Amino acid sequence: MDAGDLKIFQAVAREGSITKAAIVLNYVQSNVTTRIRQLEAQLQVPLFYRSNRGMILTPAGENLLGYADRILQLLNEAEQVTQEGGPPTGNLRLGSIETAASRFVTPLLAEYCACYPKVHYSLVTGGTHELNQKVIEHELHGAMVYGPVEHEKLNYMKIYDDEMVLIAKPGEDDISVLLRRPMLFFEVGCSHRTQAEDFLKTRGIQLLNVMEYGTLDTILHGVTAGLGVSLLPRSSVVQAASRGEVELVSLPDPYSRLEVGFVYARGEHSSSALHALVEIMTVLES
Secondary structure, three states, X not given: XXXXXXXXXXXXXXXXXXXXXXXXXXOOHHHHHHHHHHHHHHHOOOOEEEEOOEEEEOHHHHHHHHHHHHHHXXXXXXXXXXXXXXXXXXXXXXXXXXXXXXXXXXXXXXXXXXXXXXXXXXXXXXXXXXXXXXXXXXXXXXXXXXXXXXXXXXXXXXXEEXXXXXXXXXXXXXXXXXXXXXXXXXXXXXHHHHHHHHHHHHOOOOOOOEEEOOXXXXXXXXXXXXXXXXXXXXXXXHHHHHOOOOEEEEOOOOOOEEEEEEEEEOOOOOOHHHXXXXXXXXXXXX
């Protein structure tokens, strides 16, 4: 078993398909199939359940994937460490909560890429818990999340403060009525829901009718259509409010407080690409 075997195994595990993994790796499909079979024969255990729907990891495969992720990450870091005498290079996998992606991360990456054009970055969006977990598991180098975050495996740096506001259909601003409407959120369990539940309890409202919506745009359209209300950062909805698409209703302190920060793995050597990004954010923070 070598790094090449682990890279192929990791791709099949992530893509859930030999065909998709071959495309990602730019390999011949038969070569991927053969390498997976050889790896299973060497380990004397099946790594995947095979079906018409694709490839699903067996318990042994799940265990191996954790080691494969760590080994390949270390190999990538070892390669980048040897290049630290020059400008940052390599890959930079980032994540962000959606409300920070356009307002902060996009202009940040524009500045970053202008300074370090040899770094190849990728960006995914998700919820705070999901993104934190991906950083811990080394699927991402870092992520913009709601904070503060306290975890033994994560470094956290505050980036900016925002304000949580209640958004409703234009012309509706009676908070006592609005709080009994369905709440539209990105995901059940997201930071907004916890904050909403705490606030509702102060108003004597125990039940929270949650509707899951996938993106910021769909939430805004849902609120405009009168399907419910939502709690969102002011910075992400202020333009929609200026266009008359939604009504913004302020919340009392401390329920209006919102903090956004950046997390990255603790206790390990940071790649030059990540280190350069953290340096830029440190300047912005100050």
